[in-house]
Amino acid sequence: MITYPFLEKKATIGVTAPSSGVEPELYDLVKLSCSRLEGQGFRVICGDTVWTQDKAKSSPAMKRAQEFNGMMQDEAIDLIIPPWGGELLIEILDGIDFDTLTDKWVLGYSDTSLLLLAITLKAGIATAHGTNLIDLRGEYCDETTAMWKSVLSTEAGASITQYSSAKYQKIWQHDHPSPCVFHLTETTDWKTVSGDKVKAEGRLLGGCIDIIRHIIGTSYGDVQNFRENFINDEPIMWYLENCELKTTDLRRSLVQMKLAGWFENTSCIMFGRSPANESVENYTIEDVYQDLYNELQIPIVYDIDCGHVPPQITFVNGAYGVVEVEKGKGTIVQHFKA
Incomplete structure (x- = not known):
């Protein structure tokens, strides 16, 4: 529970x-x-x-x-x-x-x-x-x-619904403060690797991939124990965001998560907009997402409102989430299910 x-x-x-x-x-x-x-x-x-x-x-x-x-x-x-x-x-x-x-x-x-x-x-x-x-x-x-x-x-x-933002901030402008802190200038566009409408559900888990990858294999990152003792093996829906990793480092991290079993019984993986994702030898971020999609055969959603390119939705680790993405817009319902 x-x-x-x-x-x-x-x-x-x-x-x-x-x-x-x-x-x-x-x-x-x-x-x-x-x-x-x-x-x-x-x-x-x-x-x-x-x-x-x-x-x-x-x-x-x-x-x-x-x-x-x-x-x-x-x-x-x-x-x-x-x-x-x-x-x-x-x-x-x-x-x-x-x-x-x-x-x-x-x-x-x-x-x-x-x-x-x-x-x-x-x-x-x-x-x-x-x-x-x-x-x-x-x-x-x-x-x-x-x-x-x-x-x-x-x-x-109970449950609560959040929607994708209308605009996001591309560049921090600390020397020109905004009344709402962020300078929301760019049109938000949630994307899917398949290009199709996505609807998925599962227990939400996630965070900054640069950081959380370091507890793989430790008692602090025991996803299997969490599945068995807290959510009765319900599917997991991951939300991840990349702060500083190049595409190859991000790819290595995702493969490590897969090898460690973090993506077993996963219904969907969502990626936040990123200030990083620098390509390496023509290996682009879209290639990373496509490779993951090909391997896992589950919906991959990206450029969501999460992480270091604000604003961001409040994701609750452990909640039962239902995400829908269509035509660049997203909805996330979080059920506070025991």
């Missing part, structure tokens, strides 16, 4: 940095994000790790793990959102007390997706792959990003 947290109104948000913290020149971004959330009725508590950053991490692994454990066990905190991702979250996994995790939401993406996936796989607690704290600093949120609150406020047993 999957356990689903529930976000109450006027909840308390704990901000901790299990990966990267924030350097002094960017403190104002965190403070503004916290202020925006407080203006919506939330209470925000920032941990010490948020305000430090050195050697590609907010603080030593044990301190990061202890602060996260503390917030998970603090009954006064209802939701945990890191300021953003980073590079070395994997260092803290051995320090996370998975046996005492409480059913509260953890929300984020990028390096944070490793923690999200590990929590769901090991503990059967749903986690939310979506916006990070820094991207909530705008005067308002675009329609896609804003759904995070509705998704996290969905009751167990």
Whole structure:
């Protein structure tokens, strides 16, 4: 069974940095994000790790793990959102007390997706792959990003529907801030390898492939145990996004996932838009998707609203998802099924 947290109104948000913290020149971004959330009725508590950053991490692994454990066990905190991702979250996994995790939401993406996936796989607690704290600093949120609150406020047993965005952001323009943070200028177009309409369903799992591939073969990435003990061998529907990998490295990672059994009984694989996907010797990203389709013979959907090219849908690890894609538009229904 999957356990689903529930976000109450006027909840308390704990901000901790299990990966990267924030350097002094960017403190104002965190403070503004916290202020925006407080203006919506939330209470925000920032941990010490948020305000430090050195050697590609907010603080030593044990301190990061202890602060996260503390917030998970603090009954006064209802939701945990890191300021953003980073590079070395994997260092803290051995320090996370998975046996005492409480059913509260953890929300984020990028390096944070490793923690999200590990929590769901090991503990059967749903986690939310979506916006990070820094991207909530705008005067308002675009329609896609804003759904995070509705998704996290969905009751167990109920369902929620999200739609593909109308526009996405091609280029970050930090020197020209937007009222909604993102500069949404490009027309969103969800694609399928087959070119046909796709409808698929299954338990959602995923994250940033650059990061989550590193728990293959470890106790934190035991997908088979998750299938047997939490979802009764229901099909899995993967959502993946690529932050920095060239096409050949992405291909190697996908083959490794396949060899490790991660794609057994998989109904569909969805890929987010990517700032990477650089071709190698004429081996394009479309070639990668086609090769995967040829091998698995399941729907492959790409350029969805997920990851480092915003905005992004809030995907819930462990939820039962139904995705439909037709003529460039997508719909994802998430059933909070035990």
